[in-house]
Amino acid sequence: MSLPQREPSGLTGPIPITGAAAEARRAATRRTFPDVRPLDPIGSLKWKLGVLVAATTVVAVLLVRYGLQAQIPTRYTLPAAVLVSLLVTQLLARGMTSPLRDMRVAAQAMATGDYSRRVRATSHDEVGALATAFNRMAEDLEAVDRERRELVANVSHELRTPVSALHAVLENLVDGVSEPDEETLGTALAQTERLGRLVEQLLDLSRLDAGAVSLQRDTIRLEPFLASAVRAMSMSGREVRFVVDVIPPDLQVSVDSARLHQVVANLLDNASRHSPAGGTVTVRADTTGEVVRISVIDEGPGIATEDRERVFQRFTRGSSATRSDGGTGLGLAIARWAVQMHGGTIRVASTPRGGGCQIDVHLPATPPALG
Incomplete structure (x- = not known):
């Protein structure tokens, strides 16, 4: 009686181990060979390799010499010396290459969208420097991925x-x-x-x-310019009052008017959204030496000291902001970009008397010379 023949499966060779089985296999390997790194204090990979070769050579020589002194046949001492040398090599070399294996595992995780893996960087040689650079890259990729998700949301x-x-x-x-x-x-x-x-x-x-934007500068008077920006913002229907105060009234500045309007519009939008109903938003401009200052002051809850730099980052909104406030978290980041293009600075000033928030834009009165 013959047994029924099975259909060939079409698979040849060993079946790859993936997923939980692969992780279990790596864990078993780590238990068998502990991740000790005795050569970490050495600051050069070449010196580590030299120490590795010297250590294995010394171990082999000592074992052979002991065998000769004990009159043990060479056919026993030589294989034993080779075996012990291999174990010493495995112990020392594993610690040297552990960051490389960790980087391989982390890179495979990154390929699936997991940027949270980090490499244990304890050595001071070239591999340690590579591991440190890898961790910085992973942090940057994680930040970019987070920004992408925030942008979509x-x-x-x-x-x-x-x-x-x-x-x-x-x-x-x-x-x-x-x-x-x-x-x-x-x-x-x-x-x-x-x-x-x-x-x-x-x-x-x-x-x-x-980085594909250039400035088209012209000299503008700030009073009518700011008054026009305020009129446009007052049509938004928000229940706030706008006040423009320019000293001196004929104050001028050389800027790209479209970009400056973008800055002022973003600041006015931000101030009017956070001001209470019936509140006042003040736009003030003055000059100090070679610097023109434009300030937008509201009567809202203000910005905490620890958040005054963070609010100029992308997708960041004040602690009092909610999803329903109409903000994208991009306005102040774009304003800072436009101000920096002019060679100026933008910052959250100290809390005005009576509360609220004041954001100051400092622009050079005359454009910087090119070249």
């Missing part, structure tokens, strides 16, 4: 809100629920403008990353 939220509002307004108009009166059309226009600001911020973000 912020943009998705900011797009959904005005799109939903526009959809509702247009649907009511089509169904005849509401009439195309001034209030209804104004609501649709406000949401369209909000979409436009978001798209403009995203375009500015791409220009910032590409």
Whole structure:
């Protein structure tokens, strides 16, 4: 009676071990060969290799000599010396190459989107320097991935809100629920403008990353310029009062007017969003020597001292900000970029008397010489 023949599986050779089995195998290997690193204090890989060769040679010579003194046949002492030398080599070399193995595992994890792995960098040689650089790279990649996720989340939220509002307004108009009166059309226009600001911020973000923006400077008077920016912001419908104070009234500055308008608009938008209903937002400009200062002051909750530098980073919003405040966390980052292009600085000043927040922009009164 013959046994039934099995169909060939089509697989040849050893089956690769992956997933939990591979991790268990690596754990068993670590238990068999502990990750000791006795050569870490040596600051050069070449010296480590020299110590490794010297140690194995000395061990082999001592074992052979002991065998000769004990009159043990060479056929026993020589294999024993080779075996012990290999064990010493394994012990010392494993500590030297552990960071390389860790980097391989971490790189495989990064390929799947896990940037949290770090390499144990304890040596002071070239491999240790490589491990340190690898950890910095992993931190940078993790930060970039986090920014990407925040960008998707912020943009998705900011797009959904005005799109939903526009959809509702247009649907009511089509169904005849509401009439195309001034209030209804104004609501649709406000949401369209909000979409436009978001798209403009995203375009500015791409220009910032590409570094493909040049300045078109001209000399402007600040009083009418700031008054125009305030009038545009006052149409947002927020219940705040804007005040412009320029000293002297004929103060001028040489800037790219489009970029400066972008800075002022972002600061006014930020200040008006965080000011209470009925509050006042003050735009003040003055000069000190060769520096023109533009300050935007609100009556909101202010910015904590520890957050005054962080708010100029991308996707960062004040501790009092919420998802419903209409902010993307890009406005102040773009403002700082535009100010720095002019050779100026922007910072959160000390809390004004009575509370609130004051952000100062310092610009050179005359453009820096090229070359």
